[in-house]
Amino acid sequence: QLFFSYFKDLVGQEVTVELKNDLAIRGTLHSVDQYLNIKLENTRVVDQDKYPHMLSVRNCFIRGSVVRYVQLPPDGVDVDLLHDAARREARGG
Protein backbone atom coordinates (compact mmCIF):
# COMPACT_ATOMS: atom_id res chain seq x y z
CA GLN A 1 0.00 0.00 0.00
CA LEU A 2 2.89 2.33 0.64
CA PHE A 3 4.00 2.61 -2.95
CA PHE A 4 0.46 3.06 -4.09
CA SER A 5 0.06 6.01 -1.71
CA TYR A 6 3.42 7.34 -2.75
CA PHE A 7 2.67 7.21 -6.44
CA LYS A 8 -0.68 8.81 -5.91
CA ASP A 9 1.16 11.82 -4.59
CA LEU A 10 3.33 11.89 -7.69
CA VAL A 11 0.40 12.29 -10.04
CA GLY A 12 1.01 15.20 -12.35
CA GLN A 13 4.76 14.82 -12.32
CA GLU A 14 7.03 13.76 -15.13
CA VAL A 15 8.28 10.22 -14.76
CA THR A 16 10.11 7.77 -16.93
CA VAL A 17 8.86 4.22 -16.76
CA GLU A 18 11.23 1.49 -17.79
CA LEU A 19 9.62 -1.79 -18.64
CA LYS A 20 11.11 -5.23 -18.24
CA ASN A 21 11.47 -5.45 -22.00
CA ASP A 22 13.87 -2.47 -21.85
CA LEU A 23 11.41 0.01 -23.34
CA ALA A 24 11.54 3.37 -21.57
CA ILE A 25 8.56 5.69 -21.73
CA ARG A 26 8.47 9.21 -20.46
CA GLY A 27 5.27 10.97 -19.59
CA THR A 28 3.15 12.72 -17.04
CA LEU A 29 1.80 10.43 -14.38
CA HIS A 30 -1.93 10.51 -14.83
CA SER A 31 -3.00 7.87 -12.38
CA VAL A 32 -1.97 4.72 -10.62
CA ASP A 33 -3.88 1.91 -8.96
CA GLN A 34 -3.25 -0.53 -6.20
CA TYR A 35 -1.47 -2.93 -8.54
CA LEU A 36 0.75 -0.08 -9.66
CA ASN A 37 -0.76 -0.11 -13.10
CA ILE A 38 0.26 3.24 -14.53
CA LYS A 39 -1.50 5.62 -16.85
CA LEU A 40 0.70 8.17 -18.50
CA GLU A 41 -0.17 11.23 -20.53
CA ASN A 42 1.91 13.07 -23.08
CA THR A 43 3.94 9.95 -23.55
CA ARG A 44 6.99 9.74 -25.66
CA VAL A 45 9.37 6.91 -26.07
CA VAL A 46 12.85 7.46 -24.72
CA ASP A 47 14.56 4.88 -26.88
CA GLN A 48 13.01 5.37 -30.26
CA ASP A 49 14.97 2.74 -32.10
CA LYS A 50 13.52 -0.35 -30.57
CA TYR A 51 9.86 0.59 -30.63
CA PRO A 52 9.39 3.30 -33.21
CA HIS A 53 5.69 2.60 -33.49
CA MET A 54 5.09 3.97 -30.08
CA LEU A 55 6.23 7.49 -30.82
CA SER A 56 2.84 8.86 -31.46
CA VAL A 57 0.74 7.73 -28.57
CA ARG A 58 -0.47 10.45 -26.33
CA ASN A 59 -1.84 8.41 -23.47
CA CYS A 60 -1.02 4.92 -22.46
CA PHE A 61 -1.78 2.34 -19.83
CA ILE A 62 1.07 0.25 -18.50
CA ARG A 63 0.54 -2.95 -16.60
CA GLY A 64 2.14 -2.80 -13.18
CA SER A 65 3.69 -6.24 -13.54
CA VAL A 66 5.82 -5.25 -16.52
CA VAL A 67 7.39 -2.23 -14.92
CA ARG A 68 11.02 -2.67 -14.05
CA TYR A 69 11.35 0.69 -12.40
CA VAL A 70 10.01 4.21 -12.38
CA GLN A 71 12.39 7.13 -12.59
CA LEU A 72 11.18 9.91 -10.39
CA PRO A 73 11.92 13.60 -10.71
CA PRO A 74 14.88 14.37 -8.44
CA ASP A 75 13.11 17.13 -6.61
CA GLY A 76 9.91 15.16 -6.41
CA VAL A 77 11.25 12.75 -3.86
CA ASP A 78 11.56 13.45 -0.19
CA VAL A 79 13.91 10.64 0.65
CA ASP A 80 13.68 11.01 4.38
CA LEU A 81 9.93 11.09 4.33
CA LEU A 82 9.79 8.00 2.17
CA HIS A 83 12.31 6.27 4.37
CA ASP A 84 10.35 6.91 7.53
CA ALA A 85 7.11 5.93 5.89
CA ALA A 86 8.64 2.68 4.72
CA ARG A 87 9.83 1.79 8.16
CA ARG A 88 6.48 2.61 9.67
CA GLU A 89 4.71 0.45 7.19
CA ALA A 90 7.11 -2.41 7.76
CA ARG A 91 6.27 -2.36 11.43
CA GLY A 92 2.62 -2.45 10.66
CA GLY A 93 2.14 1.04 11.96
Place this chain on the structure above:
Amino acid sequence: MVVGLREFALRTGDGSPALDESSGEELMHVQPSVAVALGDRSVESPGTLYITSRKLIWLSDADVAKGYAVDFLSISLHAVSRDPQTYSSPCIYTQIEVVEDEDEEDEDEEESNGVLDLSKIREMRLVPSDSTQLDTLFDVFCECAELNPEPIEEEGEEENGHNWVFSADQMVVGGGGEEDAEWQISQSPTSVIGHSNGDESIAQPMLEINDQRFDDAEEMVHENETKDH
Protein backbone atom coordinates in the same frame (compact mmCIF):
# COMPACT_ATOMS: atom_id res chain seq x y z
CA MET B 1 -2.87 -19.30 -18.44
CA VAL B 2 -1.36 -18.84 -21.81
CA VAL B 3 1.25 -16.19 -22.34
CA GLY B 4 1.09 -14.26 -25.55
CA LEU B 5 -1.09 -14.22 -28.59
CA ARG B 6 -2.67 -17.40 -29.85
CA GLU B 7 -5.18 -18.72 -32.31
CA PHE B 8 -8.77 -18.73 -31.26
CA ALA B 9 -11.58 -20.29 -33.20
CA LEU B 10 -14.15 -21.47 -30.67
CA ARG B 11 -17.40 -19.92 -31.68
CA THR B 12 -20.93 -20.38 -30.49
CA GLY B 13 -23.95 -20.70 -32.71
CA ASP B 14 -24.37 -16.98 -33.19
CA GLY B 15 -20.76 -16.46 -34.18
CA SER B 16 -19.60 -15.02 -30.89
CA PRO B 17 -16.66 -16.59 -29.11
CA ALA B 18 -17.16 -19.37 -26.61
CA LEU B 19 -16.21 -18.10 -23.19
CA ASP B 20 -15.07 -19.92 -20.11
CA GLU B 21 -18.13 -19.21 -18.05
CA SER B 22 -17.13 -21.71 -15.41
CA SER B 23 -14.29 -19.41 -14.43
CA GLY B 24 -16.54 -16.40 -14.50
CA GLU B 25 -15.43 -14.98 -17.79
CA GLU B 26 -17.86 -12.36 -19.03
CA LEU B 27 -18.21 -10.47 -22.22
CA MET B 28 -17.48 -6.81 -21.55
CA HIS B 29 -17.65 -5.16 -24.94
CA VAL B 30 -18.19 -6.00 -28.56
CA GLN B 31 -16.82 -3.84 -31.33
CA PRO B 32 -17.80 -4.81 -34.84
CA SER B 33 -15.87 -3.79 -37.90
CA VAL B 34 -12.40 -3.92 -36.47
CA ALA B 35 -9.27 -4.82 -38.37
CA VAL B 36 -6.23 -6.29 -36.73
CA ALA B 37 -2.56 -5.88 -37.59
CA LEU B 38 -0.08 -8.22 -35.96
CA GLY B 39 3.49 -7.00 -35.60
CA ASP B 40 4.65 -5.53 -38.87
CA ARG B 41 2.12 -7.42 -40.91
CA SER B 42 -0.57 -5.83 -42.91
CA VAL B 43 -4.00 -5.38 -41.50
CA GLU B 44 -6.51 -8.22 -41.55
CA SER B 45 -10.18 -7.51 -41.93
CA PRO B 46 -13.06 -7.53 -41.62
CA GLY B 47 -13.49 -8.77 -38.12
CA THR B 48 -15.16 -8.25 -34.79
CA LEU B 49 -13.45 -7.49 -31.52
CA TYR B 50 -14.77 -9.16 -28.41
CA ILE B 51 -13.46 -7.94 -25.12
CA THR B 52 -14.04 -10.25 -22.17
CA SER B 53 -13.15 -9.93 -18.55
CA ARG B 54 -10.16 -12.17 -19.17
CA LYS B 55 -9.00 -11.66 -22.69
CA LEU B 56 -9.28 -9.97 -25.99
CA ILE B 57 -10.61 -11.93 -28.95
CA TRP B 58 -10.66 -10.95 -32.58
CA LEU B 59 -12.74 -13.09 -34.88
CA SER B 60 -12.64 -12.81 -38.61
CA ASP B 61 -15.99 -12.07 -40.23
CA ALA B 62 -14.90 -13.65 -43.47
CA ASP B 63 -13.19 -16.80 -42.24
CA VAL B 64 -14.86 -18.65 -39.38
CA ALA B 65 -11.72 -20.59 -38.71
CA LYS B 66 -9.61 -17.51 -38.16
CA GLY B 67 -9.36 -15.73 -34.89
CA TYR B 68 -6.85 -14.54 -32.34
CA ALA B 69 -6.93 -14.17 -28.59
CA VAL B 70 -4.63 -12.77 -25.94
CA ASP B 71 -5.12 -12.72 -22.20
CA PHE B 72 -5.08 -9.34 -20.53
CA LEU B 73 -2.41 -10.77 -18.29
CA SER B 74 -0.17 -10.76 -21.35
CA ILE B 75 -0.91 -7.24 -22.50
CA SER B 76 1.96 -5.15 -21.20
CA LEU B 77 0.60 -1.86 -22.35
CA HIS B 78 -2.06 -0.35 -24.53
CA ALA B 79 -2.53 3.09 -25.98
CA VAL B 80 -4.49 5.11 -28.51
CA SER B 81 -2.40 5.85 -31.56
CA ARG B 82 -3.53 8.73 -33.72
CA ASP B 83 -0.46 9.94 -35.51
CA PRO B 84 -0.88 9.30 -39.23
CA GLN B 85 2.86 9.37 -39.74
CA THR B 86 3.36 6.43 -37.45
CA TYR B 87 0.44 4.42 -38.67
CA SER B 88 -2.03 5.17 -41.41
CA SER B 89 -5.15 4.70 -39.30
CA PRO B 90 -6.02 5.64 -35.76
CA CYS B 91 -5.90 2.49 -33.69
CA ILE B 92 -5.39 0.88 -30.33
CA TYR B 93 -1.76 -0.08 -30.05
CA THR B 94 -0.89 -2.92 -27.71
CA GLN B 95 2.31 -4.60 -26.62
CA ILE B 96 2.14 -8.25 -25.83
CA GLU B 97 4.38 -10.08 -23.45
CA VAL B 98 6.05 -13.05 -25.05
CA VAL B 99 7.79 -16.04 -23.61
CA GLU B 100 11.46 -15.34 -23.89
CA ASP B 101 13.12 -18.21 -25.65
CA GLU B 102 16.80 -18.29 -24.87
CA ASP B 103 17.59 -20.59 -27.75
CA GLU B 104 16.42 -18.12 -30.29
CA GLU B 105 19.00 -16.13 -32.16
CA ASP B 106 16.69 -13.59 -33.66
CA GLU B 107 14.05 -12.53 -31.22
CA ASP B 108 12.10 -10.66 -33.81
CA GLU B 109 11.61 -13.59 -36.07
CA GLU B 110 7.93 -14.30 -36.19
CA GLU B 111 7.85 -16.47 -39.22
CA SER B 112 9.93 -19.50 -39.87
CA ASN B 113 9.28 -21.66 -42.86
CA GLY B 114 6.41 -19.37 -43.75
CA VAL B 115 4.40 -20.31 -40.70
CA LEU B 116 3.51 -17.45 -38.44
CA ASP B 117 4.29 -18.05 -34.81
CA LEU B 118 1.66 -16.07 -32.96
CA SER B 119 3.33 -16.52 -29.63
CA LYS B 120 6.19 -14.32 -30.83
CA ILE B 121 4.03 -11.38 -31.75
CA ARG B 122 4.99 -8.41 -29.61
CA GLU B 123 2.84 -5.65 -31.06
CA MET B 124 -0.75 -5.66 -32.18
CA ARG B 125 -2.92 -2.93 -33.54
CA LEU B 126 -6.69 -2.91 -33.53
CA VAL B 127 -8.17 -0.59 -36.10
CA PRO B 128 -11.87 0.12 -35.73
CA SER B 129 -13.56 1.46 -38.79
CA ASP B 130 -15.26 3.90 -36.46
CA SER B 131 -12.35 5.82 -34.98
CA THR B 132 -14.60 7.74 -32.61
CA GLN B 133 -14.75 4.51 -30.62
CA LEU B 134 -11.07 4.53 -29.82
CA ASP B 135 -11.39 6.25 -26.48
CA THR B 136 -14.15 3.90 -25.43
CA LEU B 137 -12.04 0.93 -26.42
CA PHE B 138 -9.07 2.34 -24.54
CA ASP B 139 -11.19 2.68 -21.41
CA VAL B 140 -12.55 -0.83 -21.70
CA PHE B 141 -8.99 -2.11 -22.07
CA CYS B 142 -8.01 -0.25 -18.91
CA GLU B 143 -10.96 -1.69 -17.05
CA CYS B 144 -10.19 -5.23 -18.10
CA ALA B 145 -6.50 -4.87 -17.36
CA GLU B 146 -7.45 -3.82 -13.86
CA LEU B 147 -9.64 -6.89 -13.55
CA ASN B 148 -6.63 -9.05 -14.21
CA PRO B 149 -3.91 -8.33 -11.71
CA GLU B 150 -1.03 -10.71 -11.31
CA PRO B 151 -2.24 -13.82 -9.56
CA ILE B 152 -0.92 -14.18 -6.04
CA GLU B 153 0.69 -17.51 -5.58
CA GLU B 154 0.15 -19.34 -2.35
CA GLU B 155 3.57 -20.87 -2.27
CA GLY B 156 5.51 -18.75 -4.65
CA GLU B 157 9.15 -17.94 -4.81
CA GLU B 158 8.91 -15.62 -1.86
CA GLU B 159 7.86 -17.35 1.26
CA ASN B 160 6.05 -14.32 2.49
CA GLY B 161 4.15 -13.71 -0.72
CA HIS B 162 4.14 -10.07 -1.65
CA ASN B 163 5.28 -8.71 1.65
CA TRP B 164 7.93 -6.14 1.24
CA VAL B 165 10.85 -6.11 3.57
CA PHE B 166 12.23 -2.72 4.42
CA SER B 167 14.45 -3.49 7.32
CA ALA B 168 15.55 -6.22 9.61
CA ASP B 169 12.75 -5.22 11.93
CA GLN B 170 10.44 -7.21 9.77
CA MET B 171 12.38 -10.44 9.83
CA VAL B 172 10.27 -13.11 11.45
CA VAL B 173 11.88 -14.76 14.42
CA GLY B 174 9.15 -17.32 14.65
CA GLY B 175 6.59 -17.79 17.45
CA GLY B 176 7.74 -18.77 20.83
CA GLY B 177 8.77 -22.14 19.67
CA GLU B 178 12.00 -21.23 17.97
CA GLU B 179 14.86 -22.38 20.07
CA ASP B 180 17.47 -19.75 19.53
CA ALA B 181 18.01 -16.41 17.92
CA GLU B 182 19.73 -17.79 14.88
CA TRP B 183 17.92 -15.59 12.44
CA GLN B 184 20.02 -13.74 9.92
CA ILE B 185 20.00 -10.04 10.16
CA SER B 186 20.24 -8.53 6.74
CA GLN B 187 22.29 -5.44 6.18
CA SER B 188 19.92 -2.67 6.91
CA PRO B 189 20.48 0.99 6.41
CA THR B 190 18.58 1.64 9.58
CA SER B 191 19.87 0.70 12.94
CA VAL B 192 18.23 -2.29 14.48
CA ILE B 193 20.02 -2.09 17.74
CA GLY B 194 17.60 -2.05 20.57
CA HIS B 195 14.59 -2.84 18.41
CA SER B 196 12.45 -5.79 19.23
CA ASN B 197 10.96 -8.18 16.78
CA GLY B 198 7.66 -8.51 18.44
CA ASP B 199 8.63 -10.96 21.11
CA GLU B 200 8.82 -8.69 24.09
CA SER B 201 10.08 -11.35 26.40
CA ILE B 202 13.36 -11.50 24.56
CA ALA B 203 14.00 -7.94 23.63
CA GLN B 204 15.28 -5.45 26.09
CA PRO B 205 14.90 -1.72 25.86
CA MET B 206 18.66 -1.42 26.19
CA LEU B 207 21.16 -3.41 24.33
CA GLU B 208 21.98 -5.75 27.15
CA ILE B 209 21.15 -9.28 26.39
CA ASN B 210 21.57 -11.21 29.58
CA ASP B 211 21.13 -14.55 28.04
CA GLN B 212 23.31 -17.29 29.39
CA ARG B 213 23.83 -18.68 25.95
CA PHE B 214 26.08 -15.82 25.13
CA ASP B 215 29.58 -16.31 26.47
CA ASP B 216 30.67 -12.76 26.77
CA ALA B 217 28.21 -11.67 29.32
CA GLU B 218 30.37 -8.91 30.63
CA GLU B 219 30.48 -7.08 27.36
CA MET B 220 27.85 -5.28 25.41
CA VAL B 221 26.98 -7.67 22.65
CA HIS B 222 26.21 -5.90 19.43
CA GLU B 223 23.91 -7.85 17.19
CA ASN B 224 25.84 -6.95 14.09
CA GLU B 225 29.11 -8.31 15.36
CA THR B 226 29.97 -11.93 15.57
CA LYS B 227 32.70 -13.21 17.78
CA ASP B 228 33.67 -16.77 17.34
CA HIS B 229 30.96 -17.93 15.03
